[in-house]
Amino acid sequence: MMNRTRRLAALAFLVAPALAVGPAMAAHAPATIAPGAASRAACHVETESNGKYHLWGVGFPSHTKVTYSGSASGTVSTDKSGRFDIGGLSGSKFVVKTGDGKTKLTCTEVHH
Numbered sequence: 001m002m003n004r005t006r007r008l009a010a011l012a013f014l015v016a017p018a019l020a021v022g023p024a025m026a027a028h029a030p031a032t033i034a035p036g037a038a039s040r041a042a043c044h045v046e047t048e049s050n051g052k053y054h055l056w057g058v059g060f061p062s063h064t065k066v067t068y069s070g071s072a073s074g075t076v077s078t079d080k081s082g083r084f085d086i087g088g089l090s091g092s093k094f095v096v097k098t099g100d101g102k103t104k105l106t107c108t109e110v111h112h
Contacts, residue, residue, distance in 0.1 A: 040059040041057060041058070041059035041060045041082075041096075041098075041103050041105060042057060042058055042059055042105065042108075043055065043056065043057035043068075043094065043096045043105050043107035043108075044056055044057070044107055044108055044109070044110045045092045045093075045094055045107050045108070045109045045110065046109075046110045047092070047111075048087060048088070052087065052088045052089060052090060053071070053087075053088075053089040053090065053091060053092050054085075054086070054087045054088075054089070055068060055085075055086045055087075055089055055094055055096075055107065056083070056084065056085045056086070057078075057083065057084050057096055057105075057107070058081075058082060058083050059082055060078045060082040060083070060084065060098060060103065061078065061082055061098065062078055062079065062080045062081060062082050063077060063078060063079070063080060064077065064078050064082075064098055064099060064100075065077055065098075065099040066078055066084055066096055066097070066098055066099070067096070067097050067098075067099070068086070068094050068095070068096045068107075069094065069095055069097075070091060070093040070094040070095055070107075071089065071090055071091015071092060071093050071094065072089045072090055072091060072094075074086075092109050093107075094106075094107040095107070
């Protein structure tokens, strides 16, 4: 029982700060991944005010090439925190893969 209580307390400590900043900020929180840990990468597509689409992702390995394909295709590098951001795209359907092929994600469309 004591171990369970400690685990819950530790989890609450990690989750509370993300919830305190609100859902919008929590969705864009930096994702750091320890070497050898399972990927927590995610990618999303949003509609821009000009009718084009904005593709972004977090949780990828830092300074890695990421390939996106679907409505448009290309390659982009992640920054030191494992993020990428591409605007002005046509279409909302994308799949993102890391260069090593270990991560392949279908991006989810975000509606505001």
